[in-house]
Each structure stands twice: as structure tokens, then as C-alpha cells.
Amino acid sequence: MTQQIPIQPITATAFAPFGDVLNCAGEPDKIINQGKCGRYHDRATLDFSDGRAGISLFKAELRALPLILDLMERHPEGSQCFVPMSHDAFLVIVAQDAGNAPGTPLAFRTEPGQAINFHRNTWHGVLTPLTGTGLFTVIDRIGAGDNLQEHWFDTPWTVIDP
Template sequence: MTRILTPRPLTAAAFAPFGELLDAAGQPDRIINAGLCGRFHDRARLDFGAETGGRAGISIFDAVPRALPYEFALVERHPEGSQAFLPMTMSPFLVIVAPDEGGAPGRPAAFLTAPGQGINLHRGTWHGVLTPLHAPGLFAVVDRIGETTNLEEFTYDSPWTVMEP
């Protein structure tokens, strides 16, 4: 049995239970660099598991683009740190997240980013794999680097399909 999801636009309010929306919407919080740069200040809470020896790292991911409808059963989470995805192109991407329900993911939700939006997933948030919808699928990823395992995977008993909005 395939279960259907319809993605909705990514907004700060809708995404708040899972993390922060990273964008430059509205007016900058500060003007810096002799008036030549707007700073959208402190947009995400980064958490790198300092208590377990974690530190911040920046990696580059090159993910294979997918298309809608998109079928998935696998989600994952990182219990020791947050994870931010910053697209290196202006192409939108698909974001899949799910609430935690007693150590397992609940019903997932799907979001479509607007061009120029990124996300920061809170520590422990269940989420789908990186899902660009256009080539190239290049992202800067800011997440925890450390010696301990920071990945849990879960496979739903039947797949979900994300349809065109």
C-alpha cells in the first residue's frame, strides 16, 4: 500500500517543529560593511553535540536529482547534532520530515523550498534523504563532525509517495 503526501510551500511557521528556515526574506536585521551588506542575523540554532566531543563541520554534498512523484520509505535522524542544508544553486528541493513518536518517526510531512531557501534540522529530527529536484544537486551542509555514531535510520513498513502539489 502506497501512502500519499502532497508537499506544501516551506514556511518558517510550518517548519518550526522540525528546524529553522534559512532565507533572506524581509529586511536585514543589520546593515554592515559600510552600508554595502545586509545581515540576516542568527537565523538558526546550531547544535554540534559538544558534550560528546562533536564540532562544527562544513561538507559539500552532490546528490542525484529526483522527480515528483517521489517514493520513499527510508528516513533518518542525527541524535547528536543539528544539520543545515544550504543549496549552492537557486533550484528548489524537497524536504521530508516527521515528528518523533516514542523513538520512531510518525506521519511524515513534505515541503517544497522556494529558490534560495535552505533549512536547519534540529538535533534528532526525523527527515528524508537529501532530495534535489534539479541538477546539479550541490549543497553546503553544516553538521556535526565527531567520533561517535550520529545516524539512526528507519524504514516505514510501506512506502510514501510525494505527488506534485
């Protein structure tokens, strides 16, 4: 028997304990490129213990709901930013730390055009596109040492669309 996690819309306030929501809400911070481009400046806090920021491409398989959540991971040495390369929403699953293991997970659905940045050491589910190409730009720590901790749940959770 699994416990259920209802998906909720992502907001900057609800997601703040886990990371940053990146979007083009409001007026741009600056107009550039001969007045043809709005710059929404410094939307995520990248945080690395050492190493450097790197840009990688991830191509994830599309998932379907309901989704069985049996694994969460975190990166103790650096934040991790996911920017979809299509105009599609995706699923984001996070949890507070509960003594070196994830607490009760929360599930958020982004809006098309949004990206997210996980704070360093935040428990999160794996990349979970529900529609689109599954192609993402990922900005994270490149450096020596182990930057991945995984937790497998004894009893999985089921993510549902309420």
C-alpha cells in the first residue's frame, strides 16, 4: 500500500524552502540588445562547496501519472538548476530533511516557461517530464568527490493528479 502525494501548482513561496522558481514574471530588471530583450537578472542562487558551475544536457524519458515514487536523492556539494528546453510543464518532487532521510514528499507542477533550482542538499525526486521532449539544460557542480546521496523508501509513495 502506498501513500498518496497530490500535485500542487508551484509558487515561489511554496517552493522557497527547497529552491528557486525561475520565470519571467513582472517587468524585466533591464532592457538590453537595442531595446529588444528584457533581462530577468540573477533568478537563482547557485551554491557549490567547491568545483565550478557546469552546463549539461539531460534527456529524460516522459513519465505518466499516477507515478510511483520509491527513490529520492540530494546533492550535498552543490545546487542543481533544471531549465526545460521546451515550453512544457514538468513535475518537481521535494522533501525536507528528516534526519538524513527525506521527510514527507511534496509534488509541484511547474508552468510552461518556468525552471527550478534546487538548493544544495535538498531531497528531490528524479527529473520527471510529463509532456514535451524531456530535454533540459542542467546547471550544477562539476568537481571531485561524491555529490549524490540516494534514499530508497521502504514503502513507496504514489504521486497523483487531484
